[in-house]
Amino acid sequence: MKFLTHTSIAFILLLFASTSYSARIKDIASIQGVRSNQLVGYGLVVGLPGTGEKSSKFTEQAFSTMLRNFGVNIPIGEKLKIKNVAPVAVTAELKAFAKRGQKIDITVSAIGEAKSLRGGELLQTFLKGVDGKIYAIAQGSVVVGGLGAEGADGSKVMINTPTVGRIANGAMVEKEVISPFSQGDTITFNLYESDFTTAKRMADTINNLVGANTATMLDATSVQVLAPRNISQRVSYLSTLENLEFEPARGAAKVIVNSRTGTIVIGQDVKLLPTAITHGGISVTISENKTVDQPNAFAGGKTQVTNNSTITITNEDSRMFTFDTGVSLNDLVRAVNEVGLAPGDLMAILEALKQAGALQGELIII
Structure with missing residues (x-):
């Protein structure tokens, strides 16, 4: 019954998804060239209460280099105690x-x-981009959400991850990334989900507002739009465009099965060809019992061990249901609820339907 409830809920959600809706351009597309950049750096965290690094060459080297920058020279061969320091x-x-x-x-x-x-x-850490240049400098107190404790006998208790922390506003930008947003006579919108129909509808919506041939489809992902060169006008122009609403195309028919969690998601356009399905089976159980035959004391016979086999056949409740041409999601889920299938059984049926060519849609198993 628990699965039936989940199936019914999923069906209700998909019914809402099947209704048409409008979306803003800014919610389904990004602007080409307007993107974030990843930064990375190597630094040292100091002031730890004995929970830092054990003896390691690269940590000692980094610690010695830091001290030399402050005019403190470590004698060659000196063993450093760095249990209050951690490389990060x-x-x-x-x-x-x-x-x-x-x-x-x-x-x-x-x-x-x-x-x-x-x-x-x-401590002060330089953050570099993929080009090797420094774009920000980080420093500050680390806030850790995790907790770890260890007993003398080796027992441990750990909550979340105490070796990862955050510093809000912990880095200051020192170098700006040049954006191509203000260059050229056009801007390009890239759809998050590639679709020819959605790209066409987006271009039509922009052309209906601004004028014919303003927006041009480049492919299933990109729509190129003419834009003013004046940066102030371009920002205002883009603000208008990204808030335009239109109805995106419905995605392709898909059935997604997660074999690890038993989750099954059926798309709104999935349909079945004429099909008959039976569910159930026969289980055979064989049990072996041994008995000992003991002859009389003066009979002169031998003790023998006899095997007694018991075979039990259980015929599970088997049900059959049929689908006519073009069965919708509504009929499919209703039939599943009536039969009372478990997730594993439904997965097997979906795979069999796909192999039989009766499932109109893509079956994805993850």
């Missing part, structure tokens, strides 16, 4: 149009044997 990887996302002096959030992750970053302070 620092990552951040530099948003489009981020300006110098603005601050961005960063994530700090231990890359050695540190047990926890709680209470630590990230």
